[in-house]
Each structure stands twice: as C-alpha cells, then as structure tokens.
Amino acid sequence: MPFNNECASNKVCVRPKEPSDLDYVLLTHLDCDHANGLRAVKDAKHILCAAEELACAKKNGLIRYQKKWWQDVALRTIEWNGAEGPAGKSFDLFGDGSVVMVNIPGHCDGLCAVKLTNASGRFVLLFGDGGYATKSWKEMITSGISLDKRMQRKLLEWIREQSLDPDCVESLATHDPDIKPHIIEL
Numbered sequence: 001m002p003f004n005n006e007c008a009s010n011k012v013c014v015r016p017k018e019p020s021d022l023d024y025v026l027l028t029h030l031d032c033d034h035a036n037g038l039r040a041v042k043d044a045k046h047i048l049c050a051a052e053e054l055a056c057a058k059k060n061g062l063i064r065y066q067k068k069w070w071q072d073v074a075l076r077t078i079e080w081n082g083a084e085g086p087a088g089k090s091f092d093l094f095g096d097g098s099v100v101m102v103n104i105p106g107h108c109d110g111l112c113a114v115k116l117t118n119a120s121g122r123f124v125l126l127f128g129d130g131g132y133a134t135k136s137w138k139e140m141i142t143s144g145i146s147l148d149k150r151m152q153r154k155l156l157e158w159i160r161e162q163s164l165d166p167d168c169v170e171s172l173a174t175h176d177p178d179i180k181p182h183i184i185e186l
C-alpha cells in the first residue's frame, strides 16, 4: 500500500506513514519479484510467510531465491491453524476470519493467497502467483514456473470458485497487466 494515498470516500482511514507503522506484512512467497524489496519495509512490526516457503527458498537458492533479501529482516513463519483452500492449509491471522492466508502450492511450496473478509462476508482475494492474471482461472492456465502442475490446476479451480462467489468483491493476481492500481474499500 502506498504511504500517501487518500481515501476515495469520506470514511476515516488510518494510513501508515512509515514502514514502522505497518502492523503486518504478509508475503505470498519469496520469489525474487516478491521479496527483493523486503528490506524497504523491514521495520514493520510483523513480517510473515509460510514455513514451507522459507524451507523451499533455503533449499533452492540462486535465481528464484536469494537469502540476502531477507537475512536482515525479522521474517517469521506462520503455523497453519485452519484447513481452508486446495491444500487444506490456512492461517487465520486474527482468529476472526478477517485476514486469512491460504496455502496454494504448485508455483512454489509455500505460496499463499490472502483473503480479506469484512463483517458482512464480502471478501477480496489476492491470489499472488496462483495464476498470473484473471485469464489464468478463466482459462485454467497454470503459471510457467511450476513445481507441481496437478496441484496448480487444483488451486486454479479453487481460485475460480472463490472468484465467482457472489460475495467476492475483487479477485486479483499479482501480475495481471489489465489491473490498474486502485484502492479497495471493503
């Protein structure tokens, strides 16, 4: 989230001014294009990723992962506390269903989608690299980088189901060229 955005409506919004104002940074995974800016927010109060992802990153260095991106960062791993999603592993951050990390492995072991749900059950799904664009779940196109194609197809079905849910406000991939930066008020 940019630090200088204004709210689109007159609602009262609390926006962080400094990285140290951030309570949580949730990492979908540790690939180069998702983690090499991590040190810019290293003063955030909590920086979380899946244990499977950190283990995978330590094992497969060089191109996809480099530990210099997170070695000076207080990166903490989550413990699954739910069974949501295609792999039956999820982490409910506050215990109220408002912010849930859902494991969607395939592109990498610890890949997570993040599901943000309001009190009325309306939700936004950020599905990271579970597919590179909306077209991915509409046409069942798995990402080019894959550790498990079968699992990737399964997770695309889950993303499709979530995206077509009437309560889904938006469903966003990380790399979709058709998505313009915008603010979602949930």
Ligand SMILES: [Zn+2]
Residues within 6 Å of the ligand: 031, 033, 034, 129, 174, 175
């Ligand atoms: Zn990516």
